[in-house]
Amino acid sequence: MADTTQFDLVSPERRLASAQVVSVQIPGADGDMTAMAGHAPTITTLRPGLLTAEGPDGTTQYVVTGGFAEITATGVSVLAERAMPRDEVSADVHAELVKEAEEAHAKAKEVFVNEPGPVDDAAKLLADMVAVGDHIGL
Amino acid sequence: MPSLKDLKNRIESVKSTRKITKAMQMVAAAKLRRAQEAAEQSRPYTERFNAVMAGLAASVGGSDSAPKLLSGTGSDQVQLLIVMTSERGLCGGFNSNIAKLARTHATKLMAEGKEVKILTVGKKGRDQMKRDYGQYYIGHVDLTEVKRIGYTDAQSIAKDVLGRFDAGEFDVATLFYSKFVNVVSQIPTAQQIIPASFEAEEGDEASTLFDYEPSEEAILADLLPRGVATQIFAGLLENGASEQGARMSAMDNATRNAGEMIDKLTIEFNRSRQAVITNELIEIISGAEAL
Numbered sequence: 001m002a003d004t005t006q007f008d009l010v011s012p013e014r015r016l017a018s019a020q021v022v023s024v025q026i027p028g029a030d031g032d033m034t035a036m037a038g039h040a041p042t043i044t045t046l047r048p049g050l051l052t053a054e055g056p057d058g059t060t061q062y063v064v065t066g067g068f069a070e071i072t073a074t075g076v077s078v079l080a081e082r083a084m085p086r087d088e089v090s091a092d093v094h095a096e097l098v099k100e101a102e103e104a105h106a107k108a109k110e111v112f113v114n115e116p117g118p119v120d121d122a123a124k125l126l127a128d129m130v131a132v133g134d135h136i137g138l
Numbered sequence: 139m140p141s142l143k144d145l146k147n148r149i150e151s152v153k154s155t156r157k158i159t160k161a162m163q164m165v166a167a168a169k170l171r172r173a174q175e176a177a178e179q180s181r182p183y184t185e186r187f188n189a190v191m192a193g194l195a196a197s198v199g200g201s202d203s204a205p206k207l208l209s210g211t212g213s214d215q216v217q218l219l220i221v222m223t224s225e226r227g228l229c230g231g232f233n234s235n236i237a238k239l240a241r242t243h244a245t246k247l248m249a250e251g252k253e254v255k256i257l258t259v260g261k262k263g264r265d266q267m268k269r270d271y272g273q274y275y276i277g278h279v280d281l282t283e284v285k286r287i288g289y290t291d292a293q294s295i296a297k298d299v300l301g302r303f304d305a306g307e308f309d310v311a312t313l314f315y316s317k318f319v320n321v322v323s324q325i326p327t328a329q330q331i332i333p334a335s336f337e338a339e340e341g342d343e344a345s346t347l348f349d350y351e352p353s354e355e356a357i358l359a360d361l362l363p364r365g366v367a368t369q370i371f372a373g374l375l376e377n378g379a380s381e382q383g384a385r386m387s388a389m390d391n392a393t394r395n396a397g398e399m400i401d402k403l404t405i406e407f408n409r410s411r412q413a414v415i416t417n418e419l420i421e422i423i424s425g426a427e428a429l
Contacts, residue, residue: 010183012289012371013176029360030351043190044351045360068361070190070348077186081364082289 003037006075007053009062011083016062017053024076025052026069035071042071046080048097048128050135061086063132065097066125086136094133101126142414145407149400156396162228163389170321170382176287177318177375184372191365192336193348194358205355207362210333211309216253218276218308219244220299220331222315222373223263224381225282230388232316232324232381237266239326240314244271255308259295259374276307287378292371299370300363303332315373316380322387324380331369334362 004020023036027049035042046069051062064080084093101122108122140148195208221240223233240263244254256271258264259279268275279295281287299311311332316324350357 008182008186010186012180012183012292012368014179015182028351033351040349041347042349042351043194043357045357067364068190068357070186079183079186079190 004056005035005037005039007055008075008077009051009053009064009080009083010077011067011080016083016085017060019053019055021053021055021076023054024078025050025054026076026078027051027064028069035069035076039071039076041073042069044069044071046078048101048125048132050086050132051078051080051083061136063089063136065129089136094136098126098129098133101129140410142407142410145403145410149403149407152396152399152403156393156400159389159392159396163386163393166229166382166386166389170379170386173375173379173382174318177372177379180372180375184368187361187365187368188336191334191361194354194361195334195336198354198358205359205362207303207332207366208334208358211306214252214310216255216308216310217247218255218257218299218302218311218332220295220311220313220370221256221258221260221263221267222313222377223258223260223266224377225261226381227262228388229381229385230391232384232388233260233262233266235324235326236314236316237263239328240267241270243312243314243328244274257299260377276302287371287374289367289371292374293367295370296363296367299332300366308332313369313373315377316384318376318379318383321383324384329369329373331366334365336365 004022005024007017007019007021007024008015009017023034025032025034026044027047028044029047030044032049033042033044046064046067048065049063051064053060053062062080063084063086064078065082067078067080067083069076069078105119105122105126108119112118198208219240221236223236227233240256244256247254254271254274255276256267256274257277257279258267258275259281261280261282264275264278277298279298281291284291302308303311310330313329313331315327315329317327318324
């Protein structure tokens, strides 16, 4: 039996999960990372993606859209701007998320004409958002 | 002396008023519970967020490269007041108290020679602030259609505010809302959100050395705008709970007053009815004696 660690997933509107888990796979801004008990204290920002928590009683997956994760000696807290259990993300919900990202991208292109930075960020956000759909098989 | 008919009508009308205020009180009580739950649900997020931000701000804040949202623009000449009130009235002094605090604040700033701009959220505050400070009024966020306040509402307000900040429209932003203590007490509060100030919590948090991915600065730059949204969201929720609390106690008072009025009117009604009867008796008796 592997060691477990405390895992909390909160969004501004509700607390989605609080449980003992074996590992949490976090979609970090610089790439996915898996946190287990005894992980070095880390703070990372999230990209839109799939968060997988593997507990003793099975695996749960959540779709998160951004925010950050804090890994400490006592546990993993994920503060997601928007988080939903995977089952709740239907094609409609996903389409809406993609549309929002598209709008943000279009707006960034308009506002920052000669600055590639924000436009690229928005493009990445959009690509990530689309990739989420592929991941959960919509 | 009003006639019996008049009194009866008045009693009926006060009774129906009491029914309405009673119903409003019960609706407010139900809504208050929901609003309190919503506020409770958001608390873990806000608390964790602020703790992390405090840590980050402490380590990056001192450097020159710190984001403007944290260190400020270096001036406090133009002040933005974000006044958050309710969309509906009939909630006692709730809206007036917030507006009063904002007004005192604005007057003080103006006396110091600062420039004031006012952004309102909620119809009731707009009416009050526009009357006195029409020329400083720069915008309004309408939440009339919103049944249940969500994070997206806060985000859109934050986006508006941040857009104005990036455009250099103001240097300091202060949020006005009412903190919910309990049903009978809500405290109007002013909270500065730009430049951000985080209360550092003493404890083991600060001493932990974190790895940051990407860099500390990048995380801070990413999180600060979210912080504004989070604080606005927390303010909106507190305000929602306060509004329902204030309405509940205001309606409770109104119901009680209506009850007292009904009692008073009923006594008056009975007295006049008795007077009429006595009068008739006197007439009959004196008529009989005259025979």
